[in-house]
Amino acid sequence: xxxxxxxxxxxxxxxxxxxxxxxxxxxxxxxxxxxxxxxxxxxxxxxxxxxxxxxxxxxxxxxxxxxxxxxxxxxxxxxxxxxxxxxxxxxxxxxxxxxxxxxxxxxxxxxxxxxxxxxxxxxxxxxxxxxxxxxxxxxxxxxxxxxxxxxxxxxxxxxxxxxxxxxxxxxxxxxxxxxxxxxxxxxxxxxxxxxxxxxxxxxxxxxxxxxxxxxxxxxxxxxxxxxxxxxxxxxxxxxxxxxxxxxxxxxxxxxxxxxxxxxxxxxxxxxxxxxxxxxxxxxxxxxxxxxxxxxxxxxxxxxxxxxxxxxxxxxxxxxxxxxxxxxxxxxxxxxxxxxxxxxxxxxxxxxxxxxxxxxxxxxxxxxxxxxxxxxxxxxxxxx
Ligand code: ADP
Numbered sequence: 001x002x003x004x005x006x007x008x009x010x011x012x013x014x015x016x017x018x019x020x021x022x023x024x025x026x027x028x029x030x031x032x033x034x035x036x037x038x039x040x041x042x043x044x045x046x047x048x049x050x051x052x053x054x055x056x057x058x059x060x061x062x063x064x065x066x067x068x069x070x071x072x073x074x075x076x077x078x079x080x081x082x083x084x085x086x087x088x089x090x091x092x093x094x095x096x097x098x099x100x101x102x103x104x105x106x107x108x109x110x111x112x113x114x115x116x117x118x119x120x121x122x123x124x125x126x127x128x129x130x131x132x133x134x135x136x137x138x139x140x141x142x143x144x145x146x147x148x149x150x151x152x153x154x155x156x157x158x159x160x161x162x163x164x165x166x167x168x169x170x171x172x173x174x175x176x177x178x179x180x181x182x183x184x185x186x187x188x189x190x191x192x193x194x195x196x197x198x199x200x201x202x203x204x205x206x207x208x209x210x211x212x213x214x215x216x217x218x219x220x221x222x223x224x225x226x227x228x229x230x231x232x233x234x235x236x237x238x239x240x241x242x243x244x245x246x247x248x249x250x251x252x253x254x255x256x257x258x259x260x261x262x263x264x265x266x267x268x269x270x271x272x273x274x275x276x277x278x279x280x281x282x283x284x285x286x287x288x289x290x291x292x293x294x295x296x297x298x299x300x301x302x303x304x305x306x307x308x309x310x311x312x313x314x315x316x317x318x319x320x321x322x323x324x325x326x327x328x329x330x331x332x333x334x335x336x337x338x339x340x341x342x343x344x345x346x347x348x349x350x351x352x353x354x355x356x357x358x359x360x361x362x363x364x365x366x367x368x369x370x371x372x373x374x375x376x377x378x379x380x381x382x383x
Contacts, residue, residue, distance in 0.1 A: 011036055012074040014296060017060045019046035021344040021354065022079035022273050025281065027051035029289035033297060040069040047344045048079075063087045070096050075296050077250075078272050081109045082153070099296050100250035100271040107246075108271050112151045115178050118266055121245045123238060125266040126257075127181040134174035141166055145182040148172040183265060187258040189225045190276035191239040194251045194291045194301055201243065202291065202301040204284065206235050206256075207276050207312075220372055221312045222365075223279050227258065234264045242269055251292045253277060275314070279359045282340045283310035308338075308361040311372040315356035315379055317349035323383030325349035333379045336371050338362060355381045 011034045016023045019041030027048055030037050039052040040060055049055050058065035060080070066087035070076050075097040076088065088102040107113045118125035126147075131137040137148065144166070150159035150173045161171050163179070172179075192204040208225035227235065239254040246252075253274030255267040277288035286294070286302020294302055317325070324347060333339060343356040358379065360371045 010034065012297065013038065013072065015040060015069055015073045015076045016048065016052070016079055017066065017069075017076065017083045018079035019043065019048035019052075019055075020079055021047045021342075021346075021356075023048035024051055024344060025278070025342070026077070026079065026273060026289045026292065029287060029293055032290070033293050035293070035297070038069065038073060040065065045347060047346060050345075060084065067091065075099065077292065077296060078105070081105055081271070085109070097296070099248075099292070100246065100252075101248035104246045104248045104250070104271045108269060110151050111149050111154075111178050111268070112176060114268065115180075117245075118242075121241060123241055123245075123266055124264060126183050128178045131172070131177050131179050133176075134170075134172060137163075137172040137177070137179065138169050140179055141169070143179055143181070144168075147180045147182055149178050149180060151176040151178065183257045184260045185257045186260050186262075187225065187227070188267070189227065189235065189256050189258060190221075190274070191235055191254045191256065192251065192274065192277045192280070192288055192304075193239050193243045193254065194288075194295055194304075195243050195249055196295045196301060197249045197298060199244075200301055201240060202304050203236055203239065204277065204280060204288070204304045205306055206232070207279070209276065219314060220376070221276060221279065222368070223283060223306060223310045223312075231258060231262060231264065238264055238266060242266060246271070249295050251277075251288055251295060275354075275357075278342070278357050279310040279312040280304075281342075282359050283307055283361050308363060309365065309368065310359055310361050311368040312357055312359045313372050313375045314354055315343070315358060315375075315381060317351050317353035317355055317381045319351045321381070321383040322350045323348065325355060326382045327355075328380045328382055329378040333358060333375050336360065336374065339371060339375065349381045349383050353381075 013036045015038040019039045024047040037052040038054045039048045040056045060083045066084040070091040077099045085102045107117050145164040148161045188209045189206045191206045194202045205224035207221050207223040210220045243252050253270040257265045273288045280287040291302045338361040340359045358375045362368045
């Protein structure tokens with residue numbers, strides 16, 4: 001659907017489903033544009049609650065709540081996939097623009113459908129089989145080593161189980177899941193792509209990720225990823241194929257593995273602003289959040305180029321601390337040149353909770369690594 005010209009200048013009513021940090025940063029970028037913002041979320045103390053024009057208390061998974069919220073709006077976007085898609089489908093038929101389209105959410109929300117989507121569109125992704133229950137998994141000894149992924153409801157590492165050998169088979173999920181061949185990973189990268197209503201696309205430089213092996217959470221993220229030109233071409237071509245086949249405007253983060261042979265495989269796609277694009281706020285001309293507003297409002301796409309290379313460090317709730325958050329070492333981090341601190345305004349910390357992030361900009365990679373280590377070890381979230 002093309003956005004009518006008259007909309008481009010008029011104040012539009014735009015809703016966000018979910019009020020976490022992604023919604024919060026989206027609202028920070030909204031301040032530059034003619035939008036009246038709405039957030040639907042159950043928790044009135046959530047990170048986005050105080051930055052929107054209208055906070056609506058409600059359940060993003062509930063049909064009636066999402067439908068009533070959306071009926072008053074010109075467009076809706078999401079900050080989490082786990083929303084009521086049926087309500088969005090009905091709103092779409094009634095003329096509310098949805099970014100991304102509900103059909104995309106349906107495919108992506110369920111890892112089985114998502115993996116089938118890659119197969120249908122010949123997008124390289126780890127080989128897989130579907131296991132309806134625990135008994136079906138137990139028959140797959142010949143497929144090991146593998147990774148078992150819950151079809152619906154898993155996030156941030158919950159819902160993912162490594163099944164390396166026979167003894168691990170009992171650790172799998174007793175619910176519809178995918179069993180994926182284990183990839184010998186050389187690098188994990190993410191490619192952000194924006195696509196507007198006209199089908200025009202904009203690609204950010206891919207980022208390279210490093211994970212905390214215990215928490216399974218993203219730890220550091222370097223931009224641009226250190227990959228050769230041929231690999232970059234593959235990454236971009238694959239990411240574009242993922243996005244174009246969805247036939248939906250929006251912004252997408254495509255997480256990929258580069259294996260030991262240099263092959264590029266799609267791990268998963270998020271059809272929204274994403275953790276792997278946080279650095280774009282300071283390090284790129286148009287941030288992922290600015291870009292999504294441009295897409296939603298029908299404006300020209302922004303400039304994705306990097307102003308400087310960057311590293312983003314997640315600020316994660318320290319082990320053993322639960323309760324009212326205290327940020328130890330914040331002053332020292334704020335002294336670092338070209339370090340940008342984002343705290344998400346979450347009152348309560350708990351081990352592994354994403355409480356904020358810090359982006360550091362520098363021309364010099366050694367400097368980026370040195371400063372990001374200082375942040376990682378110097379800024380501790382206690383209670
Ligand atoms: P989530 O959606 O919970 O983030 P992912 O599917 O991204 O789960 O998996 C989490 C992590 O598990 C990945 O970042 C990667 O390190 C590892 N992983 C996932 N799939 C595979 C695979 N097929 N082979 C090897 N490692 C994998």
